[in-house]
Amino acid sequence: MQYKDYYEVMGVERNATQDEIKRAYRKQARKYHPDVSKEPDAEQRFKSIGEAYEVLKDPEKRAAYDQLGANWKAGQDFDPPPDWDQGFEFHGGGFTGADAQHFSDFFENLFGRGGAHGYAHAAGAGAGGFDMHGEDSHARVVIDLEDAYSGATRALTLKHSEIGSDGRPRQRERTLKVRIPRGVRQGQHIRLAGQGSPGMGRGQAGDLYLEIEFRQHPFYRVEGKDVWLDLPVAPWEAALGATVKVHTPAGSLDLKVPPNSSGGRKLRLKGKGIPAKDPGDLYVVLTIATPPAGDERAREAYEAFSRAFGSYDPRAQLGG
Amino acid sequence: MLETETNPLQGDLMEDMTDLTLAQLCRACRVPAEVVIELVELGLVEPVGGEPGAWRFPYISVRRVRCAQRLQRDLEVNMPGAALAIELLEELDRLRARLRQIDPNLDRY
Numbered sequence: 071m072q073y074k075d076y077y078e079v080m081g082v083e084r085n086a087t088q089d090e091i092k093r094a095y096r097k098q099a100r101k102y103h104p105d106v107s108k109e110p111d112a113e114q115r116f117k118s119i120g121e122a123y124e125v126l127k128d129p130e131k132r133a134a135y136d137q138l139g140a141n142w143k144a145g146q147d148f149d150p151p152p153d154w155d156q157g158f159e160f161h162g163g164g165f166t167g168a169d170a171q172h173f174s175d176f177f178e179n180l181f182g183r184g185g186a187h188g189y190a191h192a193a194g195a196g197a198g199g200f201d202m203h204g205e206d207s208h209a210r211v212v213i214d215l216e217d218a219y220s221g222a223t224r225a226l227t228l229k230h231s232e233i234g235s236d237g238r239p240r241q242r243e244r245t246l247k248v249r250i251p252r253g254v255r256q257g258q259h260i261r262l263a264g265q266g267s268p269g270m271g272r273g274q275a276g277d278l279y280l281e282i283e284f285r286q287h288p289f290y291r292v293e294g295k296d297v298w299l300d301l302p303v304a305p306w307e308a309a310l311g312a313t314v315k316v317h318t319p320a321g322s323l324d325l326k327v328p329p330n331s332s333g334g335r336k337l338r339l340k341g342k343g344i345p346a347k348d349p350g351d352l353y354v355v356l357t358i359a360t361p362p363a364g365d366e367r368a369r370e371a372y373e374a375f376s377r378a379f380g381s382y383d384p385r386a387q388l389g390g
Numbered sequence: 391m392l393e394t395e396t397n398p399l400q401g402d403l404m405e406d407m408t409d410l411t412l413a414q415l416c417r418a419c420r421v422p423a424e425v426v427i428e429l430v431e432l433g434l435v436e437p438v439g440g441e442p443g444a445w446r447f448p449y450i451s452v453r454r455v456r457c458a459q460r461l462q463r464d465l466e467v468n469m470p471g472a473a474l475a476i477e478l479l480e481e482l483d484r485l486r487a488r489l490r491q492i493d494p495n496l497d498r499y
Contacts, residue, residue: 099465105457106479116464206418223398249398259449260401280401291490 074176076122076135084136088129095123121177131181204269204276211260211280213250215287215297218344219319221252226280248280253346255295258282290319295350296343302359303327308335318342318352325354333358409438409446419455429455434473 077084082094101107102115109115125131209228217224226246234240246265254260259279266276284292291298301316311329315322320342327337335356343350363369415435416423427442429435434454437445457479458472467475 096466103461103464105460106475120464206420247398249400251401251403254403255405257453259404259452261404262399262401265399279404291487293487 072176074122074174076125079118079122080126082126088127091123091126095119095127099123121174125177125181135180204267204273206276206279207266208279208281210283211248211250212283212285213254214285215290215292216319217250218254218284219252222250224248224250228278246278250282253344253349254282255344256282256284256292292344295346296353297350298353298355300357301325301354302357303331305358305360308332308356308358316354320352327356331356404449404452407449409448410451412437412442412445412447415447415451415455418452419459421455421459425459426455428469429458429473432470432473434458434476 077086080086080091080094081098082090086094098119099116102109102112102119104113104116107116125135207228209226211224211226213222213224224247226248227243228246229241229243246262248260248262251260259281262278262280264275265278268275289299297319299316299318301314303312303314306312307314307327308331309329311331312327313324314327316325318339323339323342325337325339333356337354337356339352339354341349342352361368363372410418412423412426415426419426423442426435430437430445435447435451437447437451439445454476457476458469461467461472461475462469
């Protein structure tokens, strides 16, 4: 078991006042709340902060924790000394309310497992005919845009807690194979009935909700059911018009570039967005790619170009 | 891709299902009706239908109610504060999506 430095997690000195700890917690919680933060490790950080605050906000727990001494370093291998909590009384079973399911082994060893009483009680009552609907679970599944066009099957590994034969919850892993329907969009939810937490007694199992998230694609951008793609064209293709091959999530297509197109021109391919009864559109935005003036012939071509368009001012719009 | 002998589970795409009643929304979010009614009064979730018995909620309401609950519980904000935060966060998401269309390399912020 590794020692956790709750003061370091909270970003306060060991002699911080309770008010300072509360202020630090509120600030950190706002910063790392998983609904607010875009940091990839926000959820983990938020849980660590919650665990640290659970100890530091409570003068009894804080005093007991301080008594372990200040010489421990975070991550150091740690076993609580025998009778370490002698003379301390933790009111409310040493657990006061936060979502304690994800507290570390370190916390549980010192202060006990939050919620275990509640679970054991419900499980015990189950034998006597206590029925309770299982909790709904929520998870996120990351798919590629192409999966939304064709449908796909994904294997998901989910962690969940289960009540063991001793009435205490434990972490279990399970793998589910799930069909991702064609036409699914970013942020939508798939419900798998009965795949949430098991019920108590004769209570039904809860449902599992999967939130769809698209993996960031190097070329395509998605907005609702519409898909956007930047398409580079040569200057002469844009000026004279051309038919070019475009790779899209719907397969290869021949796209007509109209003559006299300029950079930024938006071409809509109706119905080539994400499939649905009323499918989305694919928008192709033209960008003009200029070949390098790498050798004598290329330079001559650009010079001829320049002579032919002698009076053309690309910056005329800017004035001055 | 993982191939196993079991058949894949087929789920319901919630957004394609019919809208939720007040009772269904409460069950999906595990909140009492008073919480949903307060959020309706704040305009964060908008049912169609005249009175609570006839209300029908679009599925996005589940996400908003759950998020409001978490913000209230974790950050000690009140309901109007949570509603304001959610509207601003959704606006931020829309702006980030627009920004990505202008510059795809700005994929994180």
